[in-house]
Amino acid sequence: MSQAAEGYNVAVVGATGAVGQKMIETLEDRNFPVKTLTLLASKRSAGKKVSYKGQEVEIQEALPESFEGIDIALFSAGGSISKQLAPEAVKRGAVVIDNTSAFRMDENVPLVVPEVNEEDIKNHNGIIANPNCSTIQMVAALQPIRKAYGLNRVIVSTYQAVSGSGTVAVDELKAQSKDFLEGKEMKAEILPVKGDKNHYPIAFNALPQIDLFQDNGYTFEEMKMINETKKIMHLPELPVAATCVRLPFFTSHAESIYIEVENDGVSVEQIKALFQDAPGVVLEDDPASQKYPTPLSAEGKRDVFVGRIRRDLDNSKGFHMWVVSDNLLKGAAWNSVQIAERIVANNWLK
Amino acid sequence: MSQAAEGYNVAVVGATGAVGQKMIETLEDRNFPVKTLTLLASKRSAGKKVSYKGQEVEIQEALPESFEGIDIALFSAGGSISKQLAPEAVKRGAVVIDNTSAFRMDENVPLVVPEVNEEDIKNHNGIIANPNCSTIQMVAALQPIRKAYGLNRVIVSTYQAVSGSGTVAVDELKAQSKDFLEGKEMKAEILPVKGDKNHYPIAFNALPQIDLFQDNGYTFEEMKMINETKKIMHLPELPVAATCVRLPFFTSHAESIYIEVENDGVSVEQIKALFQDAPGVVLEDDPASQKYPTPLSAEGKRDVFVGRIRRDLDNSKGFHMWVVSDNLLKGAAWNSVQIAERIVANNWLK
Numbered sequence: 001m002s003q004a005a006e007g008y009n010v011a012v013v014g015a016t017g018a019v020g021q022k023m024i025e026t027l028e029d030r031n032f033p034v035k036t037l038t039l040l041a042s043k044r045s046a047g048k049k050v051s052y053k054g055q056e057v058e059i060q061e062a063l064p065e066s067f068e069g070i071d072i073a074l075f076s077a078g079g080s081i082s083k084q085l086a087p088e089a090v091k092r093g094a095v096v097i098d099n100t101s102a103f104r105m106d107e108n109v110p111l112v113v114p115e116v117n118e119e120d121i122k123n124h125n126g127i128i129a130n131p132n133c134s135t136i137q138m139v140a141a142l143q144p145i146r147k148a149y150g151l152n153r154v155i156v157s158t159y160q161a162v163s164g165s166g167t168v169a170v171d172e173l174k175a176q177s178k179d180f181l182e183g184k185e186m187k188a189e190i191l192p193v194k195g196d197k198n199h200y201p202i203a204f205n206a207l208p209q210i211d212l213f214q215d216n217g218y219t220f221e222e223m224k225m226i227n228e229t230k231k232i233m234h235l236p237e238l239p240v241a242a243t244c245v246r247l248p249f250f251t252s253h254a255e256s257i258y259i260e261v262e263n264d265g266v267s268v269e270q271i272k273a274l275f276q277d278a279p280g281v282v283l284e285d286d287p288a289s290q291k292y293p294t295p296l297s298a299e300g301k302r303d304v305f306v307g308r309i310r311r312d313l314d315n316s317k318g319f320h321m322w323v324v325s326d327n328l329l330k331g332a333a334w335n336s337v338q339i340a341e342r343i344v345a346n347n348w349l350k
Numbered sequence: 351m352s353q354a355a356e357g358y359n360v361a362v363v364g365a366t367g368a369v370g371q372k373m374i375e376t377l378e379d380r381n382f383p384v385k386t387l388t389l390l391a392s393k394r395s396a397g398k399k400v401s402y403k404g405q406e407v408e409i410q411e412a413l414p415e416s417f418e419g420i421d422i423a424l425f426s427a428g429g430s431i432s433k434q435l436a437p438e439a440v441k442r443g444a445v446v447i448d449n450t451s452a453f454r455m456d457e458n459v460p461l462v463v464p465e466v467n468e469e470d471i472k473n474h475n476g477i478i479a480n481p482n483c484s485t486i487q488m489v490a491a492l493q494p495i496r497k498a499y500g501l502n503r504v505i506v507s508t509y510q511a512v513s514g515s516g517t518v519a520v521d522e523l524k525a526q527s528k529d530f531l532e533g534k535e536m537k538a539e540i541l542p543v544k545g546d547k548n549h550y551p552i553a554f555n556a557l558p559q560i561d562l563f564q565d566n567g568y569t570f571e572e573m574k575m576i577n578e579t580k581k582i583m584h585l586p587e588l589p590v591a592a593t594c595v596r597l598p599f600f601t602s603h604a605e606s607i608y609i610e611v612e613n614d615g616v617s618v619e620q621i622k623a624l625f626q627d628a629p630g631v632v633l634e635d636d637p638a639s640q641k642y643p644t645p646l647s648a649e650g651k652r653d654v655f656v657g658r659i660r661r662d663l664d665n666s667k668g669f670h671m672w673v674v675s676d677n678l679l680k681g682a683a684w685n686s687v688q689i690a691e692r693i694v695a696n697n698w699l700k
Contacts, residue, residue: 155505254556290547
């Protein structure tokens, strides 16, 4: 019996988090060939139970020895946990798919969005990095255009959901919204960045800071979008600019993207046609019937949705578009499970 | 005794609306030299009373004869009312400051943001147009940069408050937010555009449609930003692109703006220095202390706030910035009253 038929020993690290929960759900929804499922988290969460395919699975404390016998480990418990435990998992023979920023820019670690650079997986040395949520949906949408007409430039402004900052941020938005509507003072303790000095209300507001500021005045989130896009697309010289903004909604990131293609004379209709059979990308674009994706309409779906495609009025190679996807699914859990599926399908476990 | 000392007969048309209310408050806050205040609205609102400087002023139905003896009429009751009644007011000797889109692109009507093109006021033929809210704050922020270093290009993505669609939209966001938090179905009847076919929830969502779609795939709001910017700045050839998005907050619009200046070698510090004494614009920009404007921080203030200024990483003439202002004040009521102040100060009533 092949391993594929028998199934794989899968571990999820960070099983109680917003993304970890979605990873477990996605493994189930996709009917991933799981032989055993090991759920790992901090000592604090050990003993809690999570449902998988109708069975209760007990969460264990994540330790180096937890990875004995594991084939595939999906990590989403923060960068420091990944830095500490991913090498331990690899040492014990597991392939790690890591959803943190710990290894993304490591040149020995492939950074993968299957619709864009699936082939990079096979060069892995035990760890494959899952890109930043806002990067994934952008490159998935840009790849068909780049393949057909080339790509000279990207400028993106994001509209990002609070769940990207975890369940504590989701709870904060709920509590603040309720307090505001009841005329009470809003308490801000989590956003924009839990570990930063100042916190501001997100309810009925917009915060132009996601992750910490870097020395160049960009936030780390913005630099992730810039650097990861170049790495995933194998376009190290592509000019990419990003402004990342946190907004008061729970799920899905939206992006207003301006691009310039290489070819001249490309029409909006040609761009739209590319998405007819682009893997993982769905065109929702009809101004006449007010059809365009929104965070609420994309929630719970694995696809990346593209709308509002229109030509720049001054630059014949310029196009604007609006890209939306569920940040916990394609932006995190689904892209990770999808990498696992491609590993299994291509026999890239090693 | 001069008219300035005696004061002016001022009318506000649309006195019960979100902007009309702010116009009345702003006239009071600024201690505008009002001799008599006439409040006009639809027949439906006639008889209601509004407080001005401690007195109750009764609202009257807006009719052509309402403008007899009026010196300055501030209109904000929708484009069709302005088209119908502004010429009647002018015929009776009033100067109209119109906050609708009815006359903005009329070549005989100055379109004015005092910080940018105050001098255009004196060419008026009875009507001066107040620009679109999202346009006003952008051009106010760009003008100091344009004056110092020239301007070659503008690409903006907006983050706009629901109050731009009136008090019905404010009520809708409140009701939907409450329903969502209580686990109830949200009712969508107003946004994105009251008069359009489909309505979508705005609470905990983002809608990439403000105003009706035009034949070119842009919304009317986007075309207003594009065309009005060129007119106000007297730069008919300036490339301007806009993506306008409605978001779940009540007050203030925010904008992620990318610009390219004409001069080479301009530093972020030089751009920031321009705002030290730019009229009506306040720099709130210090990443080290997480200082940047937000919709909540700008609410109730008349200034335009600029933050997150940084150089594009690929184009040495490119800069990104984040501009926020109260859409009902600088975006509407305050800019209108400010035009009235400039008219009075310069004796441009005619």
